[in-house]
Amino acid sequence: MRMTKLTGKTLKNIEDEFNIESQKLLLRSAMFRNISPGVYSVLPFGIRAINKLLDLLSDQLEREGFQRVYIPSDIEFEKSVSLSLRNDMKSYKDLPKTIYDIFSSGREKIKIKDGLLRSKDFTTFRTCSFYENEELLLQGYENIIDFYKSKFCEMGLDIFSLKSYNEKNPADKADELIFTCGAGDRTIYSCDKCEFRTLEEVADFYVQQYETDDKEIEAVHTPDIKTIKELENFMNIKAENLAKTLLVKAGGEIVAVVIRGNRELNPYKLSSILNVPIRDINMAEYEEIDGNIETVPGFVGPVELEGVRIIVDKEITSVGALVTGANKKDYHLKNVKYGRDFVGDLIAEVSYIMDNDKCPVCGGSLDKEYGIDLGKILSLGKITDVKNLQYKDKEGKSKGIYGASSYIDIYKLLSIIVEKHHDEDGIIWPIKVAPYHVIISILNTKKEEQVKLGENIYRELKSRNIDVILDDRKERAGAKFYDADLLGIPIRIVVARGASENKVEFKLRWKNEKEELDVNEAIEKVLKLLKIY
Amino acid sequence: MRMTKLTGKTLKNIEDEFNIESQKLLLRSAMFRNISPGVYSVLPFGIRAINKLLDLLSDQLEREGFQRVYIPSDIEFEKSVSLSLRNDMKSYKDLPKTIYDIFSSGREKIKIKDGLLRSKDFTTFRTCSFYENEELLLQGYENIIDFYKSKFCEMGLDIFSLKSYNEKNPADKADELIFTCGAGDRTIYSCDKCEFRTLEEVADFYVQQYETDDKEIEAVHTPDIKTIKELENFMNIKAENLAKTLLVKAGGEIVAVVIRGNRELNPYKLSSILNVPIRDINMAEYEEIDGNIETVPGFVGPVELEGVRIIVDKEITSVGALVTGANKKDYHLKNVKYGRDFVGDLIAEVSYIMDNDKCPVCGGSLDKEYGIDLGKILSLGKITDVKNLQYKDKEGKSKGIYGASSYIDIYKLLSIIVEKHHDEDGIIWPIKVAPYHVIISILNTKKEEQVKLGENIYRELKSRNIDVILDDRKERAGAKFYDADLLGIPIRIVVARGASENKVEFKLRWKNEKEELDVNEAIEKVLKLLKIY
Missing domain, CATH: 3.90.960.10 (YbaK/aminoacyl-tRNA synthetase-associated domain)
Incomplete structure (x- = not known):
């Protein structure tokens, strides 16, 4: 991509005060534009960032046998999937059946200061899985949690799962995927002695024993x-x-x-x-x-x-x-x-936790933290609200089908990645999720040798299937450095005065040092870095 | 893709009677599932077919400088785009600015017998373009019509554009893209002598001159x-x-x-x-x-x-x-x-056309036809309802911006392709839009040599980036032929008895003849065919 062709100019300042810093960066880097309170459109750089995340999730799930479908919003997701697939799950041979879906929708309650964490529109990555019995369901359920945790880890995020309330099936289990963050709107209690951590809504706590005497009623x-x-x-x-x-x-x-x-x-x-x-x-x-x-x-x-x-x-x-x-x-x-x-x-246990309650596991003190809920995994147990949702087991006996579903909010995921990976100058994309891996800045587009070298490196990297963006704008050098830092592309190659001797400046976004390299050395280094990460 | 892994079993019969035949095929081939009246989910084969169409449209537009954005539904599309991009169109150098968007939404009025032509949910491919003046707008407007016409032609469709009512800007021009079809719900009058064709809503007609006498009032x-x-x-x-x-x-x-x-x-x-x-x-x-x-x-x-x-x-x-x-x-x-x-x-001219009215161009008789409106192109003229939507021209003078937008209904596009390209056995995909190019059927999965040869051809074609599907199911031969015809994959390679001598049966979906070929000949033939089409 050439920056002269990229729609969406970066912004110096954003007037809005957000609860968390990343929201400013998402707007300043022109990934999103705010068009009315709580309403955002996505510009090409944002589309690319979102598609990268969706691809990372989808590719892995496809490898694990999940297939993409599209489920309309008229009926509850899990029920729609069950209705769509019930004819495809008539035998034990058809199970497990696992699908995913990418869905854009609007929410009623927005929170303007939360920006894209609670905007009017949001995009959800959803899965739904069907199993032969409860044991396989629980196994599948844990696999989904592990899948998300490991993908989010690759994306440079520490996410943990916490037991949660299951609004689809209150008696069944549910987990939320949580990113701790001072400005988050979910309250978490965590033990200062052991590993125990819990969401406030479902928090158990240590039940003390009191001395009693046997006075008459x-x-x-x-x-x-x-x-x-x-x-x-x-x-x-x-x-x-x-x-x-x-x-x-x-x-x-x-x-x-x-x-x-x-x-x-x-x-x-x-x-x-x-x-x-x-x-x-x-x-x-x-x-x-x-x-x-x-x-x-x-x-x-x-x-x-x-x-x-x-x-x-x-x-x-x-x-x-x-x-x-x-x-x-x-x-x-x-x-x-x-x-x-x-x-x-x-x-x-039916009462709410209070401050000063102790850890139910070890009796230790509980600290209060805050977090953002990125997604949820729900057990559906045996699905009973869909007619004819039954399979024949090996013996030919009709049996009920067990299910699980999950939801990830993609705008939140993107926000959290930026929240975790930025400095005062802008975003610092982890290589795995970077919308582009390399940015080539031609410092002075009036100098023919700089343009020529820049274009050559651009072509070379593109031919090697590297996601590269070329800053070919007629801007001042300062503006180019400013934007490169703001956009946060991990590897920066600056083509400047050294161009006549085939030299470029090589810098990683997350390091302060720059080095002058020969063009071929620079390209080699890019290839090496992308192989490692 | 392996058919054993593909979610969505084909169906022999569909109870619903639709106005047009393609709707049955879209359901029978498991591209879509009907989950409640007028509500459809999309299964993996359908996702693939839709993505193919979206890619064909997007790739061409990207080459022409259009960039993908995501525009939420809270405000009218054209206004949202203008608000999103007004800061990116401050100079004549920023123009033209052209974007596209893929949007899923729900409509209020469904028509059950129209199936996916008027289902609750639908997916729209939309563009919006901004220009310096009216002349460039008109040129851009014609380019968009030409783009769609040529793409639809590649997709095997005869689509024509007809002048239409512009609901966004009534005084400005609009065109609809029409596919003629007896069951369509749009009425078209066409001249039997000249090329004149018109939609009923905006139809002009020949205004006759009558003899008059000069009697007193x-x-x-x-x-x-x-x-x-x-x-x-x-x-x-x-x-x-x-x-x-x-x-x-x-x-x-x-x-x-x-x-x-x-x-x-x-x-x-x-x-x-x-x-x-x-x-x-x-x-x-x-x-x-x-x-x-x-x-x-x-x-x-x-x-x-x-x-x-x-x-x-x-x-x-x-x-x-x-x-x-x-x-x-x-x-x-x-x-x-x-x-x-x-x-x-x-x-x-402010009155409705009537039967027996004559062609306004040549006075010829007008025939009534019916058609399906696949999409629309709208001129927005000079955009005046968005604050600060202005650019500076070469002389530094502030000027207004002109716009055009377009909408294509993707479910209708898919429906029309199937409507145009099918026979009594199923779909016949034109190669350009085929979800898969080749289907390999292993006739008897109990025969080791058939499985081995089938798998080899599958691997070989995949390694050459050919979209191939392998029918590796333990089904009867009849069921495999039936499904291959129904799904309509253009090239069929059957691995049967000849497998031991490296022979396969080669057949094109749109021809009756089969031929026995050596495996390598068959692969060569696939490559040659895909190069031609």
């Missing part, structure tokens, strides 16, 4: 006391010694959830435990409670509570003397003890 | 006569001797349009003439007329009509004695003559 008259705060004051106790009993509507069922008074219910965890989509998890309305369940709003407690399943947060089982509602107007109970005074239908 | 009492039909009976005349005067709201203005009584107003033509978008062309409401214009609804006529511009259909100027409304309740005028009794502010 006792009713206390608490007239007009309804809030935790009022109760704390009235009984002179701390919220953590209280047990809140929340009546929650989960799908069609009302359940009572018992958590410590100082905690918040975690709807993601409850959704997973009950396998009810999070949109169907809501606090029960007064009218829904009244009549069906024998209790009094404001005084709900787990002791002798009838008519609902009781879900007890694991922490509750280890606290000694609790204060709970008495299911009777103006009364609470004190010295309530799990196991003796009430039991749960289900014991689970 | 005369008022006729026509109590309660309001419709053309009533007037025809009452006055015992034919509708064509009547002049309808329609009060039309065009944007903010009310205009009177005078056309013959037997004609319909053509809103496309009126939109172009007045340069008012068609959505803003409506019959004026009674309340809008009353008061402002001195007339009586039902008795509107052009004679002494004040307060509105009068637009006179060209045909009206050549008819002798007309009957018109008298702008007075219960009165019409007869013997009205254009020029003597009234004049128009504008004379133009």
Whole structure:
């Protein structure tokens, strides 16, 4: 490519203040143009950068037997793929079946300061895989995580996967691919002693054991006391010694959830435990409670509570003397003890992590970090919502099909690469993902020998299938150096005064040193470098 | 590609009855799968066919200096491109600027029986070009038409361009690319004597001259006569001797349009003439007329009509004695003559063509045909709706920029290619657009020598960069022949009994003859064929 032909002039300054630096570079380097708040078009240099990433992902997946399809947006992705391929998965011989798809779409909620991390339009690289049974599904699921991790590592990124909430199939597993970054909008807790790391939404934490004594349960008259705060004051106790009993509507069922008074219910965890989509998890309305369940709003407690399943947060089982509602107007109970005074239908971890909670693995302290979620892998378990999605096994028996899907946000991927690899002058592309490997700058286009040598090197490198860009513009030398640094092409060859003696200046974008080389030496060095990386 | 690895099994039958045959073949060959009414996903063979078409278009455009960008859908395409590139077009040296874009989107109105010609999702290949002045714009506009025509010709299609309505810029020119096809939904009139062809919406026709006499204008009492039909009976005349005067709201203005009584107003033509978008062309409401214009609804006529511009259909100027409304309740005028009794502010062709109208060029008879609109080219004229879209000319003077855009529907393009190139057994790909050039069928995969020879030819052709597919499935010979015909790969090499003597069967999809060839002869023949086409 010749820079005189490349559409998209670099910019010196960007007015917008972004949460992270890379967003400025994506605009200044003319990969993207902002055309209205949160809306970006992609210019040729950006198209090239994006296609490079897509090719790296696609090529590897194609080698692993994934095939590209195009899935329209009318129906949920996983369901559309299942419908499209169900006739191609009638026998165990047809499985596993693995596809990928590149999809551009628009989101409702944009965040202008996040730039391309949360722009109106985005491009998703998606996969969907089908397996014979759960074991093969889990294996395939891990393979997909490993595939992304290793590809992102090649792209110069440290990405880790964290357990996540599965919005397609709440009871099933999901992982998110996370890049840590101070300006990220996802909260991560990580142990300062062991390897434990968790996303806030699904964070488990260390459940402490408390000393208990065996005082008898006792009713206390608490007239007009309804809030935790009022109760704390009235009984002179701390919220953590209280047990809140929340009546929650989960799908069609009302359940009572018992958590410590100082905690918040975690709807993601409850959704997973009950396998009810999070949109169907809501606090029960007064009218829904009244009549069906024998209790009094404001005084709900787990002791002798009838008519609902009781879900007890694991922490509750280890606290000694609790204060709970008495299911009777103006009364609470004190010295309530799990196991003796009430039991749960289900014991689970259903409350949100708080600062100062400890590592659930080793009890170490947890540090808070922030991260950007680059993508997600979802287990679909056995797919039951698609008619006739069945295969015949070796014995000719009809069986259900298991699935997994994954999503990568390509604009985020590009942003993160630039965020990780830049300095104050511009981008520093890792060689593997560089839109061009070499930039040749003809410093003075009025000098015939410089133009001739520059053109020769350009032709030579092109003939060897090297991605090269030639700065043949009639610009000042300073502007050319400025743009070369901003665009971040890894290898720079400057054709200047030495041209008459076939000498060029050779520089790597990530190093300060330049060296003067003979043209052939320079070309050899390019070939060698590209072989190594 | 190995057929054992290719996702998407061919189908024997498709239940749906489509308007055109190709839609069945696109589904039967597993290029597309129908997942809900009007909604299709694209399977790997389809992805390959589409990418081939996109590559053919892109490669040629790239050679001509067009660069690929991605334009989001939030704002109108042409406006988005202008906003994206206005900083790159500040000098005459930056022009012309030409880009293209590949865009997938969904349409509101689907037509299930049209299959992929009007499916929910579709992919558009779009271009946008910017020029220094109108002359260069017109030249660029013609170049784009020529580019598409020649590419489509290479793809084995006869496509012609017809003048069309320009919905972006009604006063400017537009062309549609049309494929004639009995089941198409666009009506075309074509002259049986000369080369004239026109789309119904914008069709001009031969305006006949009528003999006139010079009778005096005369008022006729026509109590309660309001419709053309009533007037025809009452006055015992034919509708064509009547002049309808329609009060039309065009944007903010009310205009009177005078056309013959037997004609319909053509809103496309009126939109172009007045340069008012068609959505803003409506019959004026009674309340809008009353008061402002001195007339009586039902008795509107052009004679002494004040307060509105009068637009006179060209045909009206050549008819002798007309009957018109008298702008007075219960009165019409007869013997009205254009020029003597009234004049128009504008004379133009504003009525719809009718069957039996003659060719406007030579007066010959017009035949009705049907066609499919594959794409459109639009002149944008001087672009005025984008702030700061200006360049400095050689003298440093600020000037406006001229533009043109074009749209091609890729699913339609693929459909039309298949429609044109198929027989009762399946598709017959023209070599230029064939997803694969060669199919090698190993007839009996249990015979080691057949497998070995098939694999050898496959490797050999792949190493020569030939797009080849290997049918290595454990299917019956009949199924392999059936699929090879259905998929329509141009060159078929069958490895059968002759394998032990290095003989294969060679067949071209579009010919009936087969020949037995030595393997090397067969490979030579493939190379020779691909060089010719």
